Amino acid sequence: MTRKNSAYPLRPPRERGTWRAFVLALLMHVLLGFFLYHGIHWQNSTPAGAEAELWTEVPDTSVPRPVPPPPAPVAPAPPVQNEQADIALQEKKRRQQEAAREAQLAEQQRQKLQAQQEAEAKRQQQLAQQQAEDLAAQKAAAAKQKQQQQLADKLKQQQLAEQQKQQLKQQQDEEKQAQAEAQKKIDAEKAARAKAQAQAEAQSKKLDEERRARLAQMQGMAGGEGSTGNGxxxxxxxxxxxxxxxxxxxxxxxxxxxxxxxxxxxxxxxxxxxxxxxxxxxxxxxxxxxxxxxxxxxxxxxxxxxxxxxxxxxxxxxxxxxxxxxxxxxxxx
Incomplete structure (x- = not known):
């Protein structure tokens, strides 16, 4: 597999719900600050006083008693304490904001590192896939070359077998031709012997006739002389x-x-x-x-x-x- 050049750089995939999580985190921080603020303010405020009368005996209600004076109003807390609480709350908010920014930066760095790791993993996966494809291509090429070699060997064996067959056929033809020539030679010798025999028989017949003629002549000569033998x-x-x-x-x-x-x-x-x-x-x-x-x-x-x-x-x-x-x-x- 070949990589395709792209005009855009390689980017990590976007995670879904990032803004949603950020809004929820911000809302939680605001609620936390609100509760902290009211908690500190409640602790710094002076509680209102309360009065109670204790009686050892039940008072005689028949005699009118004087009405007690109303309680003195509670003085509000000095403003210095409120300012210190505001400063502390602001400092706490600032720290919380810095912690949130640091957490956000850490999250961004984590996401960036994760994206780099994912990109590296993807690159390693692509590299492994490329190596696997190259290895598969090499194996396919080796298998194809082996198949071609086997085909060439088979063709060579067929050619060798055909050559041996042709040589055997040629040898058989030569043997047949040699046998035919030998048979022809034998037939020629037989014909020559037959011819010679015929000639010899003809000559023998001719000689036989001549001998018969000479023998008859000799017998005639012997009979003419009055010989008593048979000759x-x-x-x-x-x-x-x-x-x-x-x-x-x-x-x-x-x-x-x-x-x-x-x-x-x-x-x-x-x-x-x-x-x-x-x-x-x-x-x-x-x-x-x-x-x-x-x-x-x-x-x-x-x-x-x-x-x-x-x-x-x-x-x-x-x-x-x-x-x-x-x-x-x-x-x-």
Missing amino acids: LAKSGTGSGAGGTAASPGYAEKVQRRVRPNIVWAGDTQGLETVVAVRCAPTGTLLSATITRASGNGQWDDAALRAVQRSDPMPLDVNGKTPASFTITLRPAG
Whole structure:
């Protein structure tokens, strides 16, 4: 609260009934002086005398007696005493008036002191009120500043949470992109492997056809010379490898050659694939086809690729590879 400047000085409040009290006090003083004056005058006046006759016997009224003379008049009090009483009364009035003036001055001083005390109390009250308002304003400002700080902290936390959310989203996007690129790379590698496999199969087919042509040519040459042998062993059946021209231990040789080339990470329960193989006497693989599938196309493809990667096939004890035989493959488990 701010003080307002005023053109009038600060004055104590007027007390009600001041003139009324003053008039009553003056009236009481006048009555007191009147009673004192008459009291002093009554004490200074000489009382009138009185006479009385005492009789020892009842007088005889039959004989007339002489009438006593009237009493002498009482002389009035000397005027000196009246003047002294007037002087004393005037002195008393003067003293009473001085006492009244002193009482009035004392009352005025008391009222002035009371007004000063009231003004000082009012000033102290205003000062305390001003201090209380200043303290309240400081508390309000501190509370407002604290609220603003809390709001700023909350906004900062929200921004930090949003940044973390964006970073997490960016990281997830990067991971997804990396996974997509990895998957794309895997798909590209698969496509490249498929293409290479297709090319290899095409080339193998082409070589197979060439080998067949050469083999037919060789067989024709051998038949034309009137040879009694079959030239190449016939195809046989059985577990591992078989054929009419194969030795008893040749099947194990074939298994040792093909087994390391099998790449399979899937199920191993109940899978069995039979692959028919045609080879040149030098072991060169001419063809490889699946004669009995396992029911799992992926395993059948893996088994066929393992046989194709085993080119050339091992030689038998006679230094030649059988012309045809079958290989039964099962996943290791």
